[in-house]
Amino acid sequence: MNGKSFAAWVLVLPVVGGVLTAPGRASASSQDSVVEVTFTKHVLPIMQRACQQCHRPGSVAPMSLLTYEEVRPWARAIKDRTAQREMPPWYIERNVGVRTFKEDASLTDEEIATIGRWVDAGSPRGNPADAPPPVQLAALDEWRIGTPEWIVEIPEEQTIGAVDADHWLNVWADSRLTEDRYIKAVETKPSAGAYRVVHHVATSMRWEEEDGEEGGGFLNEYAMGKNGDIFPDGTGRLIKAGTQIRFNLHYSSVGEEITDRTRVGLKFYPEGYVPDRVLISRHVGDSFDTLDIRAGADNVRSDGYYVLPEPTQVTAFQPHMHIRGKRMCVEAIHPGGTIETLSCTGHNFGWHIVYNYADGQAPLLPAGTILHVIGWHDNTAANRYNPDPKNWVGFGNRSIDDMSFAWMSFFHMPESVFEQKLAERKRLTND
Ligand code: HEC
Incomplete structure (x- = not known):
């Protein structure tokens, strides 16, 4: 299912004659070595696929990279950061161990070379008519697992002062679930304006077993920059009716007062379905x-x-x-x-x-x-x-x-x- 792929996180506008999926992948062919590399034809498609979901107004990134005017002043930094493989954030060493991943956000060697050649050539704009249509970016607070069926919030908004010391707290929230379900996907999200102050959130579950014993276990962890967990088909994690969810939160201040109401979103397997394997x-x-x-x-x-x-x-x-x-x-x-x-x-x-x-x-x-x-x-x-x-x-x-x-x-x-x-x-x- 390509709904899980990183490229699909950005909703790409249908264009006449088909749907653009990962424009950057195809654009840098070997003939580029003789053709002038331009922003509109070669670089913008890479920005659209791999950078703009973060580099746009209101997001976590320090600058917007939507247009030539916005990108041009950053050309040298963009060449450096992509050549070092610091941007987009994806640090796995490519020549060791497992080589293929779901949601691989990294640039290909060809894409990096294209950006380098463009910067070395003086970052030309190129013909505006070559530019692909703008992509329609998913909303900033979009869930990466798709729309959750069930959302549990921390009971009260937290205020993180401009210069507070690091703050750890455990808060409990009632899941309000009235039946046992198996989880297919889970994601934890700080409030839209609070990403910068939430260092991590670890969630765990507690419920009472029939014999009165306590049951439960780990649910999900969130830390800066983290996406959600989508469990492979046939694997899941049980959450029981009456579960209480513990949020273990770590806040750190960023020089400005910020409020947060972190929440966890769940997608379930159909009612009554029991997956073969439990995902740990x-x-x-x-x-x-x-x-x-x-x-x-x-x-x-x-x-x-x-x-x-x-x-x-x-x-x-x-x-x-x-x-x-x-x-x-x-x-x-x-x-x-x-x-x-x-x-x-x-x-x-x-x-x-x-x-x-x-x-x-x-x-x-x-x-x-x-x-x-x-x-x-x-x-x-x-x-x-x-x-x-x-x-x-x-x-x-x-x-x-x-x-x-x-x-x-x-x-x-x-x-x-x-x-x-x-x-x-x-x-x-x-x-
Ligand atoms: C997942 C979000 C995300 C994606 C995707 C992403 N960036 Fe960034 N980028 C950031 C954030 C946040 C920062 C600031 C913190 C840091 O440097 O890690 C940053 C910093 C940068 C900087 C340094 C800015 C400075 O102040 O010097 C450059 C250059 C950059 N990004 C370019 C890119 C390019 C080019 C792409 C795509 C090929 C890209 N980024 C993809 C989030 C992102």
Whole structure:
């Protein structure tokens, strides 16, 4: 279903003769090396596909990139940021581990080269008639999972003062659900004007089981820049009638008073449907007391482990580190001892991106596999986010303390299903 693809997040206007889907992908052909690269013909389609949903008035981005007049002053910065692969935010290392993802937001090498050549040629406008029609951008507060069927808000609006200290709080909200349902997609969203002050929100569920015991578990995590979770078909997460949802919120001030009423949106499987697999999302490889980042040190490594108790398909990876975080890799140590790198990614504290593996490449791992998470931190002055390279840093909840773990999503399956999936995967890759 291409409703999940990143390109489809921007609603593209139908044009005569068909629908433009990802205009930037096709425009940079080899003949461009002899043809002049212009804004209207070559660069604008890339901006439309990969930049404008953020770079437009009122959004999180610092400047709008809708028109030539707006883009032109930023040409050099755009060349630099795209060549460094800092923009659009997508930091997965492309030559290691799994190569294909759902909602891949990155530019192709060709697109980056096109932008570079355009800037080097003096950023010419080109013929206005070559410009594609403007794209109709999705509303800023649009849900990335589509319209939720059920929305639960924190009970009261929170005010974050201009210069408050970092603030953590747990608030409970009644889900108002009167029947048990399986969740197909979930997304957490701060209020439209509050994205800048919400560092993270973790939501979890609590309900009472028939035997009076407490049930529940993790629901969803949001952090700056994060999209929603859409579970693969046939996998889901149970939410029970009467569930109370706990929002664990972390606010940090930005010099201006801002109010927030964070909410979580849910999409369900049809009533009565029970998915075959339960989708688990959890911390993997936490290093609490082992995180030991000396003052002024770079490439400080920490390691964490998690043993998979059953045969597993891993569906998504998201690094979690703070300001000194630099890079993270996750590898699978197979029971036989073979080591397989699943993913490595650079880390930028402003962007918490979930890398959802394409179904055909999502790692299949036997029971007993150890997930090994390796984090690297940079506590030098060269880290432009570092407020204080003169001090030691260890584990802690504040942004100025640090962390190292991965959010991983996966589901378990019986041995027989696992064997089938492995055989199928082998068949597909040998074809
Ligand atoms: C998901 C939202 C998002 C997308 C997509 C995105 N940007 Fe950005 N961009 C931002 C934000 C937020 C900032 C400011 C914070 C930062 O630098 O990370 C920024 C910063 C920048 C800067 C630096 C501005 C400065 O002050 O120096 C440039 C240049 C830039 N973006 C270009 C692009 C281009 C070109 C694209 C598309 C190829 C793009 N961005 C895609 C959100 C986005």
